[in-house]
Each structure stands twice: as C-alpha cells, then as structure tokens.
Amino acid sequence: MLEAPPIERVQSFVASNIVAGNPQFVAEENGRIVGWCDVTPGSAAVGMAHVGRLGMGVLTGYRGRKVGRRLINATVEKARMLGLEKIELGVFSSNEPAIALYRSLGFQEEGRKKRGRFVDGIYDDVILMALELKRPNPIPDPTPGSGPPPPRREAGYP
Numbered sequence: 001m002l003e004a005p006p007i008e009r010v011q012s013f014v015a016s017n018i019v020a021g022n023p024q025f026v027a028e029e030n031g032r033i034v035g036w037c038d039v040t041p042g043s044a045a046v047g048m049a050h051v052g053r054l055g056m057g058v059l060t061g062y063r064g065r066k067v068g069r070r071l072i073n074a075t076v077e078k079a080r081m082l083g084l085e086k087i088e089l090g091v092f093s094s095n096e097p098a099i100a101l102y103r104s105l106g107f108q109e110e111g112r113k114k115r116g117r118f119v120d121g122i123y124d125d126v127i128l129m130a131l132e133l134k135r136p137n138p139i140p141d142p143t144p145g146s147g148p149p150p151p152r153r154e155a156g157y158p
C-alpha cells in the first residue's frame, strides 16, 4: 500500500473478523500493534467459502526478527483448524522477502498479472500464490479422452 487505509475501515475489518471468528493474529509490543496476519474466507453465496485470502504486514523496525513467520504460522494453522481448504494471496513480484516467506511455507505460484502495478515509473507483476491445506480428490483433467471419468462427488461438494 502507498498509504494506510482509513482507521474506521481497519476497525470495521478487524471487528468483523472477530465476530466471524476468522483467523486473525497480531504481534504486540508494549500495547502497540507491530504486525498482523489475517485470512478472510470467501463468500458462500458464490461458492468460495472454502478459500481464504491472506493479508499480513510487520512494521519496518520489526522486520527480519521472525515476527512475520510466527504470525503466518499461527494464522495458517487456525485456518486449517477451521476447515479452510486453500489460502490465496497476491504479492508484488519485487517483494522478495514476502515471496521467500510464502514459498518456505509451501505456497505456490498459480498465476501472474503482468504489469499489474505501476508506481513511480516502475511496473510490477502481481503474483497469485496459494497454499493447499486439503486436497481430498485429484482435480480431474478436463481434456477429452484423458483417462477414466472423474470419481462421483458427493452432493454439495465444491
């Protein structure tokens, strides 16, 4: 982000995560929040409640001290406990620390929005990454004639 979101929007986001019981952890020092990580599940109305979107950040002076790793470990673990099947995120291709952290946890690149951001004359790709928490069935290959028909799925399965 180039500027902080309005405090009211942050308060409302944090409160809604608490009410919903979403995975959300903060790092605190002397009453000051110095890092955060949250996973917001998608909407059941569009069949995306099995996937959560991750956001995180650590204040500049606190980076490189394993705060981010502890935050994301706790948040991913809670997402797993709650039954989320997948965690997604978008990260700028120039953000090497974040990409290294996500890769070390098993996040894989699923796509890339080329030149998705333009700031101060510099383009950045947006890398779409995801961590599979649960892979109950192999995803069938949609290519015609590419093997046996996919196994029957139970009613209601996404």
Ligand SMILES: CC(C)(COP(=O)(O)OP(=O)(O)OC[C@H]1O[C@@H](n2cnc3c(N)ncnc32)[C@H](O)[C@@H]1OP(=O)(O)O)[C@@H](O)C(=O)NCCC(=O)NCCS
Pocket (backbone or CB within 6 Å): 056, 057, 058, 059, 062, 063, 064, 065, 066, 067, 068, 069, 070, 089, 090, 091, 092, 095, 096, 097, 098, 100, 101, 104
């Ligand atoms: C990405 C971020 C959350 C990492 O938090 P952090 O507390 O600094 O990270 P940690 O100290 O826990 O390090 C965890 C891993 O991140 C990677 N990492 C951290 N700093 C790094 C750096 N300067 N260069 C390369 N990799 C780095 C390493 O893989 C590290 O693993 P290690 O245990 O082998 O050292 C933090 O840099 C940050 O807030 N960045 C700005 C906001 C942001 O990018 N948020 C994510 C948006 S998608």
